[in-house]
Amino acid sequence: MGAGADVPLNARRAAVGKALPHDSAHLHVSGTAAYTDDLPEPRDLLHVAVGMSTKAHARIRRLDLDAVAAAEGVVDVMVAADIPGENNCGPIVADERIFAEDVVEYVGHAIFAVAAETTDQARKATHLARIDYEELEPILDPLTAIEKHSFVLPTESLQRGEPEEALANAPHRVQRRLELGGQDQFYLEGHITMAVPQEDGGLLVYSSTQHPDEVQHLVAHATARSAKDVVCVCRRMGGAFGGKESQAATIACIAALMAVKTGRACKLRLDRDDDMIMTGKRHDFVIDYDVGFDDSGRIQGIDFMFASRCGISADLSGPVNDRTMFHCDNAYFLENVHIESHRCKTNTVSNTAFRGFGGPQGMYAIEYAIDDIARTLDKDPLEVRRRNFYGIGERDTTQYRQKVEDNIIAEIVDKLEADASYQKRRKAVRDFNRSSSVLKRGIALTPVKFGISFTATHLNQAGALVHVYKDGTVHLNHGGTEMGQGLFIKVAQVVADEFGISVDRIRINAADTSKVANASATAASSGSDMNGKAAQLAAAKIRTRLTEFAARHFNVAEAAVDFHDNEVVIGDKTLGFADLVQLAWFDRVSMSATGFYKTPKIHYDRDTFSGRPFFYFSYGAAVSEVIVDTLTGEYRLLRADIVHDCGDSLNPAVDLGQVEGGYVQGVGWLTSEELCWNDAGELTTHAPSTYKIPCCSDLAPDFRVQLLQKSANKEDTIYRSKAVGEPPLMLGISAFHALRDAIASDELPLPDLQAPATPEAVLRAIESNKS
C-alpha cells in the first residue's frame, strides 16, 4: 500500500474489467496515431546519422571526417571530444560511452554523428569517413570471456541446501550444456529521437523510450545541463519489448548533443539495419546443469552455471542476470541448488532488456532439465513437472528465501491438461509416430511462474497527475509509457471508475517528465500495477474533495454522495458530473492532484540474494503440439492451448492480446529467430530479410487461449489484477519441448536440441546419434 492509503476509493466498477479497445485503436487503423517520426517538424530541422565502428575491437589511429563534413547537405559533424558533458549513456554503471574515444569495442559502436538537411544526405555522408584502425584481439563469446576473466560485473552465486552432496547421492544424474540464442526485440518502429532546443538552454526531447526519466537525466549529463533543463516526452512507441528501456538514451543523447551543437532541432531515426547492429538484444547464454533425481523424477539437487553475453558494458545486465538466478526454479521447488552466474564482457553490442529480462533463460534451463529427467525415466514430462511443483504449506520457499504464498500452478495445469485434452492427444501423437516414419509429431505442456516487481526495490514507485477541468473532462498523466501493451487504456479505465465517468471523458496524455517526475521505466511488467494505483489515488483525492464539497453544499452525509454513469447522486438529487464540477469550481475546490504509489511488502538483500524481491507471482501454462519433417528439420505448430492468470483482469481484451502476442514472441525466440555473428564480430542478421520473427502463417491453426477466471490476486494490487507484460512470453517454451518430444525416439531418447530450434538445429539434433 502506498502513501495516501487512507483516501477512500470508489467501490463501483463500470469501466474496469471491460474489454475496451486500445485507446488509440481508431488512430492506429487510420494512420493518424502520431509516432515520434510523424510529429510536425520544427523549422530548420536537421537529420542526424551515426558513423559506426566496422571493427569489433580496435584502436583508432586516425579519424578523417573531412569528406563527411564536405558532403552535400552536411551542416555539422561531431565526435566524442565535442561532448560538453559526460560521454556516458550507461544506465546503472557509467561504463558506456556515447561516442567511442580512442578505442572501438564492438561493430556498431558509434564514433561520430553527422547532421544534414535530409536523412539521406546524413546517412550517405557517414560512409565517407576514413578511419584507420589498429585491430586488437576481440572476445566474441561468453566462454572465451570466462577464460580471459572478461566480465562487465562480478560473478554471482547463490546456494541453498547441500547441492553437492545431494547430487552425489542421487540415484540418477544428467549433465548437459545448453547454448541458448539471444533475440532481437524487432519493434516495428526503430529507435528515434527528435531534440528541440528551447530558450535559455532548455531541451525538449521527443524520444521513443520506455524510460523518459532516464533519457532526461542522461541527456542532461551529456549536454552539461540539469534535469530541470530537459523535458522528455513520449506519447507512444511502435513497440519496445525492453529494447527501448535503456537503449533509447544513446539515441536521445546523440540527437540532443547535435541539437546543442548546431542550435537547431535535430532528429535521429535509425535505419533498421543500423538499429539492429548498434542496439542491444536479449542475452544469449551458455548454460551447464547437473541435475540429480530420484526414481519418481523428483529433483534431489541441481547445479547451474549461467554465462551470458553482456556485450561491452553493464547496461542492465546486472538485474537481467539476477532475474535468471531468480527464475531458474520456474514453478519447481529446488531444495538443494547451486547457481553460478557469469556476466561476460564481449566485444559485441551491449545486451539489454527484453520481455522476461533474464527470466526466460533461467526457466528454459530448468524446463530442459525437467524434460531430461522425464526422458531418462521414460515418464510423461508432465508427471515429472507435477512431482517438482512448489507445494502449498510445504516445499514453498524459493532459493532466494521468498515464500510462495499465492501458488496456483497445480490448479492451472490441471485445468489446462483437461481443457487441452493433453493425455488423449499425447497418446494420439505416439500412435501417429508409430505409423509415420518421416513426419513426427510432438506435444508438451510447460508452466510459467514469474515474479512481479523490479528486483531493485527502489524502482517500485510510480506517480500520476490528474486534472479535472471545469467541463467535467479529465486530463490524465502518469509515469508509464505506452508501447502497445494497453497501459494507457487500463489506467484510464481505473480513473474513469474512480470518478464514475466514461472513458471518453478522459484524455490520456503523453508520458512527460515535466508532468510526472522521477518515474521508473515502464518495465518489469509493472506498468499497470504501479501507474494504475498512482492514478487511482490521484483521482480518488479529487473525488474525495468533490464528495466533501457536495455533502457540504447540499447538506447531506458524505456517504450519500455516489459517483456513477457520468452522474453524481447526492442524497435525493442527481447532478451531472460536469455540473458538480462547475459548482465545486465556484466554491474554489482544487481539481488537480498527484498520486504516488510504492509497492508494499517487498525487500531484498542483494548481497545474500535473499528476501522478498517480488510482490507476487503470475502464473500460466501452455500446451503446444507440432509436426516435424525429420528429413529437413522443418516443422509446423499445429495447436496451442493456453491458460493464463491475469488476476481479476482490468481489460480482458488487452490482457488476451498480451498473452497471445507473448506466446508467439516466445515461440519465435526459441525457433526461427536466429542471431548470427561472424568471426569478425559482425552481426550478419540485421534486417528482416535475414532475421525471421514469426509471421501470420506460423500461428498455430488451432489456437485456444483463455484467461483464468475467478482468480483475484491475493495481494492488494489494482482491482486485484495481475501484471501480464512479460510472463506469457515464457509459455513459448512449450513449443520448443514439443519439438524435442517429436524428435525423441528409442534410438534418440535425449535429443541434443539447441535453441533457436531452426530447421537446421532440429535436423542436427535428429542426426546427432548418426554421426
Add this chain to the structure above:
Amino acid sequence: MSESATNIDAPSETVRFVLDGEVIELRNVDPTRTVLQFLREDLRRTGTKEGCAEGDCGACTVVLAELNRDGDDVVVRAINSCIQFLPTLDGKELITVESLAREGELHPVQQAMVDHHGSQCGFCTPGFVMSLFALYKTNAKPSRRDIDDALAGNLCRCTGYRPIIAAAEAMYDAEADKDWLRQPAVRGQSKKHKPPAGRVAALQSLQRVDGLQYILNGRRFFAPTTSDELARLLALHPDATVLAGGTDVGLWVTKQHRELKTIVYTGRVAELHQLDVTATHIEIGAAVSLTDAMAVIVEHYPGLDELFARFASPPIRNAATLGGNIANGSPIGDSMPALIVAGASLVLRRGRSRREIPLDGFYLDYQVKDLRTSEFVELIRVPLPWEGVVLRSHKLSKRFDQDISAVCSAYRLELGEGRVTSFRMACGGLAATIKRATHTESAVIGAEWNEKTIENASRALAQDFTPISDMRASADYRLRATQNLLRRFYLETTGKLEQTVYEYGRRG
C-alpha cells in the same frame, strides 16, 4: 515511336498519378525518390510507416489500382512503398491508409481491426490495413489460408496475428455501400462485378502512347511503352539500370545509397506484359508480375504450388517480375531451379536482333550472365508439361513465408516401366549460380526409381555441390538437407509421403 524519348535534351515530362481522386503531377522529385519518402516527407502523409526500407516488414504497404490488360477495369494490388520509385506510379492510382476512412467513419477493414483488437502498438497496423484492403477488394470470401497468404508480407511483433486474422474474417460484415473503396470483391467476378467507371476513366486519361521521359538534374527515368523503344533506349544508354519490379534495385538506393544516373523501366512496355499459353509453351513477358506469372505456371505445373506460395510475399510478388528474378540472376533466386528443369528458354533482345537461349545456359558464374550490353530479357518460354512428367520444387528456409531460401531444389522426372527415363535436378543456394546437379542426374537416369538409386544420387550430389556457410544455413546442412529433399521427392512420387509439413495443418 516518339523521337523525343531518345533525345536526352528533350524537356522532361511530368509523372502523373491519382491520389484520392486528384491527379498528382510531379516535376521536381528525384527519380529514385521512393513512394514512401514522397508520402511521408513531401506530402506529410505519415500514416504509412517505414519499418525496414527493404520490403520485408510491410509497415509501408500501400495499394495500387491500375488498368487491367484490356484497359477496361482496375486491378488492385498491395505493394511495398519503401522500395518503389515514384515515377513507376505514372498512370496508376495510389491508395494509402489515409484514403480509406471518410469523415468520422472508418472503412470496414479498419473497423474490423478495431473491433477485434487487431492493433497493439499500431505501427504495423496501417500496412496490415492496406494488405487487408487489397484482400477485401480481390477475394470475396477468403479462407484462413488465403488470409495467411495475403498477410505473409506484413510483420506484427505485438499481437501474434490471431486478432488480425479475426478482423480479416469479419471485415466483410459491413453494410453495402456505394463507395467503390467500401465494396468488397464479389464472388463470380464476371457476373456481378461492375468496373468502377470513374476510376477507369481517370486512369485511361493518364495513359501514354509514347513513353515517359523524366529528367531531373541530369538524372533520367525512361518508361518506354514498346519493346522497340526499350531496345533503342538501352542501345543509347548502355550503362542504364534496367528497372522492372524494383524489389532489388530499390535496395541499392535505400540501403546502399547508390546514385542511379539513368533508369529504364520495363513496367510500361506493352509487349513485355504478354502472358500466353500456346500449344507447346507458356510465354511470359519479362514485365509480367510474379503474381500473374505464377498463377499460369502453377495451373500447368501444380507441383510448384508450395514453392510459389512461399516465394517472397504478396506485395513483393505483385511488384516483382519473373523476368527480373531471372535477369537479376541471384544464386538464391527461387524461380530458376524449377524453370531450368522445366526446360525454359529466354528470348533476349538487343537492338533489333533477338536470340533464344536455354535458361540452363544463362548463368555463367557468380553475377555473370550470358547477357550482352544493351541486351534485355524480352520473353520467358516455359514448355508445357506432357503426360507422365513430374515436376516439383522444394524450398528450405528458417521461416515458411517471406524468407530467402537456404536451399531451393527442383526436379523433373519421367518414369518408364519402373526406370527413370529422364531426370533433371537444379539447385539454388548451393553454388555461385543456380546450377544443374549433373552427377546426380547421371546417377538417376536409367536406374530404377528406388531407395538404392536415391542413396547413389545422394552421394553424387556431394560431387555436384560444395556449398558455403552463411547466416541462412551451414554448408553441412545445405548439402545434407538437399540430399534429404531428393529423398522426399522420391517418397512423394512413390506415394510414401503425402504431405509436407508446410501443407500439414494449413486450413482452407
